[in-house]
Amino acid sequence: MEEILHYTWGAVVSFVLAFAVGITYMGLNRKVTARVQNRIGPPWYQNFLDVLKLGSKKSAIHHGTMHHLGPAFLMVTSVMSLLIIPILNDGKFFPNLNFQGDLIFLIYIMTFGPLGMALGAGQTGNPNSAIGVTRGLAQMAGFEIPWVMALVALMIQFKTTSIVDLMNVQAETGRWLMFSSPFAFIAAIMAMFGMFRYSPFDIVGAPSELASGPMSENGGKYLFTMMSSGSVFTFAKLTLYTDLFLGGADNLLVLIAKTFVLYMIPVLYGLVSPRYRTEQAVRWFWGWPSFFGLLAILQASFF
């Protein structure tokens, strides 16, 4: 009984931290974009106000049960992936449910959210939603290849499938995995562009191209759920990258510093690049990133 309370408390605290940090990062994204474009942007807490406004809309229009539950699938994905990613190195303040094989579990859970969203968007009958959803799933088939190859390379090299074990390896040898398996790091960074869906891979939810794709029939409270789950998922992915490749973090300040540096990579690259079409994006993902993934697997097996 005490354990269940302990883990529930851990889940709630992790969720609050991820929500706050994720929304701040999205606001900082808008601020950095504005400064690069030579103007003063919104304040850094702008996304908190956006989320509050969306939550205080007085009517919630939906087109059926599946559409109503669509954003809930995204939230479930974010929270579940947050539960098994260790936030700090020792797990004192943020207890977690880690087990052997949770890396493979994570790969499967990360694809569950967009599928649920696709079901919800399909019930609206809006053709923009249907097109956006097919494009999103096609792009996911693109970036999953280098992502899974990088993770498999890590699993082969250190003969473990648990995130905590990989962090312990980094603590013992003193070298970050960024330097021990560089090709996996490069393949994972290239797959990160597809996961975050900033330019050049943002054709899924582009406002002027597609009337924002899967989100086009959601407003008010559903959009609130989607934005929150998006920010929590962003924080979860960044923490996963920090744990796997950059040696984890001992306290919150170090964690925020490392995740911020990692977050700036897709943001700054996205500011200067135009948008790829879906087939160009998938073809790119099966090109150089998969090549680096193959090199990573070869390096892991033979060296």
Place this chain on the structure above:
Amino acid sequence: MKELKKNITRKITSHFSDAAVKEYEGNRVDFTVKKETIPAILFYLKDEMGYNHLSHISCVDWIEEKAFEVIFILWSYSDHLKVFIHTRVDRENPVMDNIDMIWPQANTYEREIKEMYGIQFEGLEAPEEFLLEDWEDMPPMRRDFDTHAYAMKTFWDRQDARKDAQDVRETITRRTGEELPDVAKKYSR
């Protein structure tokens, strides 16, 4: 330029006897024909004289003379000359021939003239509505359609200007204290 204009004038008046010519400065020549020769003269200009480009089909309402005047504007890429073909159509029963087998874009121009002036084009195949939706009144570009009265009746009767309205320039000069120039004084209320 002058030779090209002389050339075209000679060719047209020799082939079509009822063409009246009016010359303008620059690169423009006008011809006025009867409405039955329109398809023939347009085919001739396109196929043999090389006037491939139809710029516009326009319409003028001569209500005193009880006629509509339809004007075809053609352009030649090789000679750089504009040719205007004028015809008159009776206002009581306005019927003309359809020419969209010569240039496909004439379909759009003819639809607009049919909707705005009421000229029927025989053989024109197009859907009924074009620009105006659910319009039951007379064609609105004719000169006996009083658009101001129609607007007052259907929409909102705009009230007269306020009786205590002030002139913008005088208000500003009263506030800042500078002088109005003489040029601006004739626009004061």
Place this chain on the structure above:
Amino acid sequence: MNDKVSQKIVDIIQNYARQHSLWVLAYGTGCGAIEIPPTMTSRYDAERLGVRGAATPRQADVLLITGYLTTKTLKRVIRVYEQMQDPKYVIGFGSCTINGGMYFDSYNTIKALDRYLPVDVYINGCMPRPEAVLKGFAKLQKLIQAGKADGSKKYKENLDWYRANQKEVIPVWRMPEFNW
């Protein structure tokens, strides 16, 4: 004690969030839409106020009627307005929404927008400059803070009057019923 005071605190927080994050539907109805891109881009930045473009009516708060509305467009704009979610605001842009403007004697454009849709703020000019547009947004922010921007409530309560005016101008009425 619990009802009134806590309701007031909740109202203050909600109005603060609503006024600093206005999402404008990216739909230019008339010729005034040419002043929207300069307002949103680098020189007269409207994103400082939290104003940002939204793609669909379900996600938007503010409907910006920029300029004249023909009867053909009015039918579509009414449909868009009824798809937006409460609370929603309408800004009338340019002098054509106030009293007909330059097209006061045209057979095709409507003259007073307030008879067909409830308008909260007018911005006059033909076209208004971006500084005037920003001042209009600031005025809407002040109205929201005072709790007086209730165009959507006015529409729901006086629906019969608005419908009578709309059906007078649009003869063939083939629209879904307003039920939210």
